[in-house]
Amino acid sequence: MKPYTFLFIIALFCHMNFVNAQETRPLPFADISTYPDSFSPGTVAARMVESLGFRYRYATQGLQDENMDFKASDDARSIGKTLLHIYDLSIVIHNAVLETPYTKLAETSPMEAREESLHLLKAVYDRLVSMDDAEIAAVKVRGEHPLWILINGPLADALWHSGQVATLRRAAGNPMPKGVNVFLGKYSGEVKE
Template identity: 40%
Template sequence: MKHLVLILILLVTQLSCAQTDEKLPYYEVPEYSDKFTAGTMTARMVDALGFRFYWASDSLTEKDLAYKANDDGRTSLETIQHIYDLSRVIVNSTLKQPNSKDKEDLGYSELRSKTLQNLEIAANILRESDDVSQFKIIFGEQEIPFWNQVNGPIADAIWHCGQLSIYLRTTGNPISSKVNFFSGKIKD
């Protein structure tokens, strides 16, 4: 009887965790826009990043979070922190806010959640924009053109999602085979 109760508790815990994750943005890529503009195209790039990050950072264990390829590299958790920092640059640009060097002491779940929320906010703003050139990257007095957003933080974060994916394979916890990156959907 104790085993049955323990199994039920574990199942309820797993179901509630799964439901929480599905409420986070980017479980799947949102539907694409009816029109092609600089804003909708850039929003789609951010959506794709969000989807890749969602799955590259899903259900990580302590072993996964501590993994690093070599002594000079970042751990998976440090890589997630870096992607979070990049997401702050992306969202601050769309909010027309300057970036700060303030570091937040966040754990894995908070980093993951805030990263996904930042990306969703940025994508939604971009999707509605007719002029993405207004979204400069601001560091102090320096304003950097939006072009740098594409080859800088967006591309860099996608790159690091690939690293996380490789790290997960190495630790024996690969991304679910049900994830279809081409369609941005989850296979049944």
């Protein structure tokens, strides 16, 4: 075997492992029953994002391709379009809190957008939980609006739409998985990605 062939095989193997690792990274927010010991602006904001992540994860777990076009009426947004909208809101939340802006994927399915949204929200959570008061005060939405707008704007909107997804999927005949306890932030069912 020529040395170049051997190097090519190793490079291909490494690339395949990298791609496989990217595809199988576990989704965050499976359980949020633990929380910080202290209150600060950062930990409270982080908990709000964590709560969104938990609710969104289980509102969308187990959705099928056939559910994506379901909508309550002709002029309403479908489940799939709602997931894509939550992805857009997650990008706004992410870009307000993290210094490195996220660039939206050009083409993505609703379930790919779901996964990407959850990972974006996890990055936001990780950053917020470690921010001090001055860093929290410096958060700007779209470069000009304070953290308050992040809370009542994209964060509350994403929570609202997560509830819509839960309602729509029930109406479509595919209710949320049993075992989700939003009060305690626990899930007692089978965790699926």
